[in-house]
Amino acid sequence: MSNKLLAIIPAAGIGQRFGKNKPKQYEYLNGNTVIESSVQPFLDCHLVAKIIIPISDSDPYITQQAFFNHPKVVLVKGGKTRAESVKNALNHDEVKNFEYVITHDAARPNINEGDITNIYNEIMRSNSDCSIFYIPVVDSIKNVHENLTEDKTDYYLVQTPQISKIDKLKPSLNSLISLDTAIPDESFVMESKNLIISRIQGRSSNIKITHIEDLELLNKFVTRTGTGFDLHTYKSGKGILIGGYFLKCEYEIEAHSDGDVLLHSIADSILGASALGDIGIFFSDKDESNKGLDSKNIIKFCLEKIKDLNLEIYNIDATIICESPKISPHRDSIIESLSCILKIPKSKIGLKATTAEKIGIIGQNKAIAVQSSVNLK
Numbered sequence: 001m002s003n004k005l006l007a008i009i010p011a012a013g014i015g016q017r018f019g020k021n022k023p024k025q026y027e028y029l030n031g032n033t034v035i036e037s038s039v040q041p042f043l044d045c046h047l048v049a050k051i052i053i054p055i056s057d058s059d060p061y062i063t064q065q066a067f068f069n070h071p072k073v074v075l076v077k078g079g080k081t082r083a084e085s086v087k088n089a090l091n092h093d094e095v096k097n098f099e100y101v102i103t104h105d106a107a108r109p110n111i112n113e114g115d116i117t118n119i120y121n122e123i124m125r126s127n128s129d130c131s132i133f134y135i136p137v138v139d140s141i142k143n144v145h146e147n148l149t150e151d152k153t154d155y156y157l158v159q160t161p162q163i164s165k166i167d168k169l170k171p172s173l174n175s176l177i178s179l180d181t182a183i184p185d186e187s188f189v190m191e192s193k194n195l196i197i198s199r200i201q202g203r204s205s206n207i208k209i210t211h212i213e214d215l216e217l218l219n220k221f222v223t224r225t226g227t228g229f230d231l232h233t234y235k236s237g238k239g240i241l242i243g244g245y246f247l248k249c250e251y252e253i254e255a256h257s258d259g260d261v262l263l264h265s266i267a268d269s270i271l272g273a274s275a276l277g278d279i280g281i282f283f284s285d286k287d288e289s290n291k292g293l294d295s296k297n298i299i300k301f302c303l304e305k306i307k308d309l310n311l312e313i314y315n316i317d318a319t320i321i322c323e324s325p326k327i328s329p330h331r332d333s334i335i336e337s338l339s340c341i342l343k344i345p346k347s348k349i350g351l352k353a354t355t356a357e358k359i360g361i362i363g364q365n366k367a368i369a370v371q372s373s374v375n376l377k
Helices: 034-044 082-090 093-097 113-126 166-178 186-192 212-221 261-273 295-308 328-342
Strands: 005-008 048-055 073-077 100-103 130-136 156-165 197-201 224-236 239-242 245-248 251-253 313-321 349-354 367-376
Touching: 005 082, 005 093, 034 048, 034 113, 048 082, 048 093, 073 082, 082 166, 100 113, 100 166, 113 130, 113 156, 113 197, 130 186, 156 166, 156 186, 166 186, 186 197, 224 261, 239 261, 245 328, 261 295, 261 313, 261 328, 261 367, 295 328, 313 328, 328 349
Parallel strands: 005 048, 005 100, 048 073, 130 197, 239 251, 313 349
Antiparallel strands: 100 156, 130 156, 224 251, 224 367, 239 245, 313 367
16 A cells, blocks of 8 residues: 555643643634634545554543544554554554654644645655645744753644554564653654655644643634625515614515525535525525524524634625615614624724625615625634
8 A cells, every 4th residue: 555644643741831631632713613614634644544642541521523443543552651652553463564654733723635745746746755835944943951042943832643654663663662762753753764855845833732822822813714605685674684773764675584685695605614505504484483583583593503613703794786765874773783693893894885886786776685704712
């Protein structure tokens, strides 16, 4: 199986530097645990045939992970150190089927399939014994003992994933462990035996979570985006609901529910960003029980769904498209209503209005539409 990879993702650590009772790999990030995000690209990558995950004997969280019982995944007993966990994984029967092993940190969740492919291609190209990702040092560095500034161009940072030839890594690792050597990663093992190592530049966004502020940093920048669109026709009436706000005018909305086109579009955005589908799946217009349904209940349902996924709304932007009624005089009231319904600050709600320039059914003043987007974090 020389064209297929074995992956090892050690996950037996307790993360003492992280500062929380729960191991860092089981903290939530963008709706998934850190380890779920770290493992998923290996599940999706066609190059990876098997993933061995060393875990602690007393791990109470592993059965709750999305990849638990996945046919690609094998769980083994971890060691007291990362190196011992990798050793235990390399002793598994599955290993004999592979020539190359790719190792990755369970707490490095910004990995993607492209990284796996790139590092595999590098070891194939270079025919080295080990290939690694590196990033240049951008900050000034000082010598701890002499408090002197070093030339940062003489150094670089090493990341995972790293890929190695198994027949070189396994005996080298066993040798160093027998000598009670502190082993930071696989490239250290290979260089200690004067084996050939090649490198390619990695990504600064491929962050390893070590301290709690690392998780906070990733949570600030990792979002999921969804879009929504809804359109309803008019009939004569006394007003329309828009974002939960009743706007008096000479129209009503033709709809199975209450016809709140703004809330419908936002609901689709939320469900899209959370990969749950659209409101038609959960609130069919063929279901008579949904006749006249209050759209605020649809939003409440969506908020409960994303809460179950450990997600929350980061911001919303929406554009109302109609010839009339005029939206601008009511903009602040609509945003106030949305803030209450969505349970987010008004500062996180963008709302615009435009016309269809007399084009189509909206331009003929027979319909209203809303285009929206939402970011979840």
